[in-house]
Amino acid sequence: MTTTVEQPDVGVARTPPSRGVLAVAGVVAGASGIALSQATAWALRLDTSPVGAVAAVVRDATPGRLAEALIGLVGTLDKPLLLGGTVLVLLAVIGYAASWVRRVPLVPDLVFLALGGVGLAAVMSQRPGGVGAPLAVLVGLMTWVVSLRLLTGPLLDDRHGTDADARRQFLRRVGLVVVGAAAVTAAGRFAGGARRQVEQSRRLLRLPVRAGDVPQAADLKVGISPWRTPNADFYQIHTALASPTIRPEDWELRIHGLVDREVRVGYQDLVGRELTEAWVTLCCVSNEVGGDLVGNAFWSGVPVRELLARAGVDASADCVLQTSDDGWTCSTPLEALTDDRDALLAVAMNGQPLPVEHGFPVRVVVPGLYGYVSATKWVVDLEVTRFADVTAFWTERGWGERGPVKTQSRIDVPRDGESLAAGRVALGGVAWAQHTGIAKVEVQVDGGAWQEAELGGVPDDDTWVQWLLRTDLDEGDHEVVVRATDKSGYTQTPVETDVVPDGATGWDSRRFRVG
Incomplete structure (x- = not known):
């Protein structure tokens, strides 16, 4: 009689995953977390995403001369490069942390806590108050953690069979994470649609403005830059990592500080006034000799001096601190806003509502001053004050206080x-x-x-x-x-x-x- 004794199944010996493969899993998980945090920001119609907030902190901490050198090197690509660089650094850190998940599991946990703290601090520094921005950070972090565990499961758990079985399972899960993150991101963008809604509002506006006729003798027509700069060709220099999207009905300007009375003005109140139209050339202080950061347009708007007169300016004031919707500030000499020049709260450019990139729905245009002390896009606040009491974004980085244009x-x-x-x-x-x-x-x-x-x-x-x-x-x-x-x-x-x-x-x- 033969007796058969069943031996226990001890499984197949598995090859431990390399740190490189684990790093790839970390990068995919990190990318999905960043994507879903961005989708949350879009869906909640936040002004900035967690990555954008971190990039803004880096921007704000960059010394003025270094910032100017970088702008001179890359021009208007500075913001895409800053955002892209921030994403790459985050993915590199996340990938490196994930590479230790098998040997020292505590490393990813510590990085998780550190990045969470950085993200929360960044969004709160840019837009304090509200739960939307912190929620976007938490969504991104939780997506990263769940995705990392999902991806590394087949690599670390021997129950997934042979090495080949584990690889197939890993690749399937990578595909699942990538497709899922892409779908949710697309849905978030569609659900938010802030830019789409603002562009639609802009297209539907019918403002009582003209495009302005170019003086017959102005354009000498020998290959020189056109005397009127088309909107699409007008230079763009600003610190906003993404152009704020403000619907006209949501826009309001507050005038306060050293005034007799606080004044608040809505968009319909502004455009319902008699509009002033003027040709004004704007130029950037970063323009090198022979550079192209200068343009000429026909602007339509309300003189700033009219609204300041309505508020009643105190005799001790000598400047106005302007603030953009994205938090950028500049300090403008009061006299430049109250003398006879056409300093405007502009609503139209070359006969069209302002393009979003040029400050829609309202921006400031001041002849004779560089933009860094005057040309606030997406303006929402004017504080009448004194130069001795305030510092603005660029002046606190070593730039001149008053910024008159040089010949x-x-x-x-x-x-x-x-x-x-x-x-x-x-x-x-x-x-x-x-x-x-x-x-x-x-x-x-x-x-x-x-x-x-x-x-x-x-x-x-x-x-x-x-x-x-x-x-x-x-x-x-x-x-x-x-x-x-x-x-x-x-x-x-x-x-x-x-x-x-x-x-x-x-x-x-x-x-x-x-x-």
Whole structure:
């Protein structure tokens, strides 16, 4: 008689997962957590997401000169790069923490607590109050934890059979997490739809504004930048990581501080007033000599001085602290908002409601001042105060307090390194000295005598002016230099200075070839 004794199933020996595979699981789980926190922010129509809040903290902590150097290096890509860099750093930290989940399980737990603290501190520093932003952080953290356990289960639990079985189960779960996170994120974006709703409100607006006719003599038409800058081409420089989305019916401006009475103004009250329309050139203090961070548009809005008069300004005040919906601030000389210049609460640009990126529904436009002390987009608060009592976003980072625009000129044609046909050539560009005006532009070719250029016609001193000089040049290499003199008698200095603290100086030049 033969007796069969059943042996216990001891399973198949499994190969422990490598730290690299665990790191991949961590990155996928972390990405799903970030995606769902963003979806929550969209669904709740929050002004910023947890990642955006962390990026904003990094932005605010960056010294002024370093920030300016980075903007000079990457231009308007600074915000996408900051957001992308923040995400990459977070994923790198999460992936590294997950790589220790088998050997030292405490590491992911500590990182979980640390990132949770950072996220909560960041959202509360940007938008204190309310439960929406902390909820978005918690949703992201819990998604990360659940996803990490789901993904690492097949890798760490021997009950999932052979190595091949575990790999198949792992890959299936990666697909499940990725597809699920993508679907929830898309649903959150659709449910929120704040940008979509604001764009719809903007399209439906019918404002009593004109597009403005370009003066016949303003555009010299020789390849110079158009005298009117189209909205789509107008430069964009701001610190907002995402443009605030404000419906007109939700917008309100508060005027307070050193005033006789606090004033609150809604959008319909504002556009129901008689609107002032004016051509105004704006320029950024970060504009290098010869740079393109300058544009000219036809603005429609209400003079700021009218609303300040309604509030009754105290005689001791000398500035107005402006605040944007995203918390950005600038301090503006009071006199620039109350004198005879067209300092506007603008609602339209070139005959259209302001684009969202340019401050919809309301922004401030002040001729003669750099944007960092005046041109608040998405403005919601004006506090009448004193320079001695406040500091604003850029001034506390080492930039000048008052920011008057410096007289500047630029060469647009020919381009640097361009080859031209021999004979008579056109040299042209633009010059600006807002609220002062350009008196003349002079051009020097190959170190010779200065020659006065022809100027285009302009409606007033608050816009740039085109200039043109036609001259005969021999074949060979040439250099052209330009300088402007404003109506106060000041002529641009050849001394080159940095944009920090209050704008660059120097003469623009181009090298080109004839023949």
